[in-house]
Amino acid sequence: MATHALRSLWAEPRPTNAPDRGPRDWALVAVLICWSLVEAVLRQDLAPRPLLLLATLAVLGPLLWRRTHPLVAVAVSFGTLTIVDLVRILTGSQGALLNSISAALILAYALFRWGSGREAASGLGVMLLWLAITYVADPMSGWKTVAGYAFFLFAAALGAAVRYRTKIRIRDIDHAKAREREQLARELHDTVAHHVSGIAIQAQAGRAIAASHPERAIEALATIEDAATRTLTELRAMVGVLRAPQDTELAPQPGVADLDRLAGGVEAPHVQVTLSGELEDLSPAVGAAVYRLAQESITNARRYARQATRVSVVVVGDAEGVRLTVDDDGAPSTAGGRTAGYGLVGMRERATLLGGWLRAGPTADRGWRVEAMLPRGGSAR
Known part of the structure; x- marks a missing residue:
């Protein structure tokens, strides 16, 4: 089952219902900007200001389109961070980057939540490349290195899990709707077939006896009228259910006690x-x-x-x-x-x-x- 799920995620195209950026995204970026400014003022062990500015923009900017273009956001963000770290390694620049770049975890989540399977695989390669280079630029102990990889892989796994759960939920909703349509089709078939068959039989009988027994022909017409009225009433009720958005009051369905209606005639x-x-x-x-x-x-x-x-x-x-x-x-x-x-x-x-x-x-x-x-x-x- 797990293999099937992974194959489904790999083959599935990018979701088309991903929400566009809204007020919450702008608020998130504003909070991260404030965090970066406070950190830049209070900390003394930071890399040169141009590199800090470039790294901060590389993380905060792509957050705005992480849902609609997740692979592009990851490529721009982690690609720029990789370039920043390479410059730090080659120039021997001292100092660390801002902790606010940890918001890149959001991009890892978004890639696996909103990206297609192939986009997720490509983006994961870009992220792993940056992680390898950044630990050269900022040497850490072994457990911190493992923790860093674990954080990014956890964010990616969380995005994939939410994506898969949402896909299952949407599929279950579609199945429920299909079952409702099937049940409605059966109800329509049962109602129309039963009453229309009776109408046809009564019409044939009325035509056969119209000349010899006009009064019985009138009774047949009355029966036809009654059956047609019941058919229209039931059809209107079922069509009304389709048109009503919610909280529709349904008439009771016929049951065992109503079987006597089928007798006689x-x-x-x-x-x-x-x-x-x-x-x-x-x-x-x-x-x-x-x-x-x-x-x-x-x-x-x-x-x-x-x-x-x-x-x-x-x-x-x-x-x-x-x-x-x-x-x-x-x-x-x-x-x-x-x-x-x-x-x-x-x-x-x-x-x-x-x-x-x-x-x-x-x-x-x-x-x-x-x-x-x-x-x-x-x-x-």
């Missing part, structure tokens, strides 16, 4: 719903899933089951979970007719997300059966 096949067992205190996700799975199964039966006269919906609850069984007595329109589209795929996906399972297929004698088992306390995964 004048259209064929006749739907019969039977509820038994422990069906109280189900989680809202499980109740809504049972309703949607039954609704989609009935819709598929009306679409694909030829000459079907009945659809039986049986829901049985116990201490462990809820079992849903939907049977029809029709013949499938084609050998694989019921496996087409997103209907069964969405049903299996919905059941799996709740920790359950779903099976669908022809029965031994005639008809089609859908079986699903969901845990009582299932929650979307």
Whole structure:
């Protein structure tokens, strides 16, 4: 996993959402300038003033664009510091640089936080080169040398860790959004397919009996109007969720208690719903899933089951979970007719997300059966 993470960081391009310099960056630079001025006044063991000024500008200036151009900032800063130290070595200048140049640690962090993998590798080489030269210009004991390298490597590692954590967080957010879109697509499919199938059947029935039984045709039109109204209401609710920025009040999702809505009706096949067992205190996700799975199964039966006269919906609850069984007595329109589209795929996906399972297929004698088992306390995964 660590190897995969390193490869991801190496191949990943520079983030495009890095914030530009703002008031905080200018405030940071102002504080460091004040620190440098105080240090330059109080300390007596410093290098010549031109070298101090050049080294200070080399660290403070690039801080302003460390997020948008991290490699350039590191190259300018540490490249200039390297030149300053080489001049000190070649000229034999005595004195140390200002402690305020330790702000270069911020550049090391920024390189691994905002730079791409290749930029980080290139910038790290520039930093290590400067560290080797600066310890020649300012000889230190062994433990101080090790501590200096450790500080810069820690800053770089911290930047890489924050970068990787941010990347994982963004990916998790994208996955959550994708799951929401999938759930919405299933809800739209279930709602529209069920109601529109009923509307189509009622329209066909009304047209067939319009001449001989006008009053029944009027009843069919009333049923069509009612189904269309419910469909529009549910669609508006779901589209409203997409448009609302936050704190949207959602209408309750249908559950097991609403399964009776699917029963009856004048259209064929006749739907019969039977509820038994422990069906109280189900989680809202499980109740809504049972309703949607039954609704989609009935819709598929009306679409694909030829000459079907009945659809039986049986829901049985116990201490462990809820079992849903939907049977029809029709013949499938084609050998694989019921496996087409997103209907069964969405049903299996919905059941799996709740920790359950779903099976669908022809029965031994005639008809089609859908079986699903969901845990009582299932929650979307």
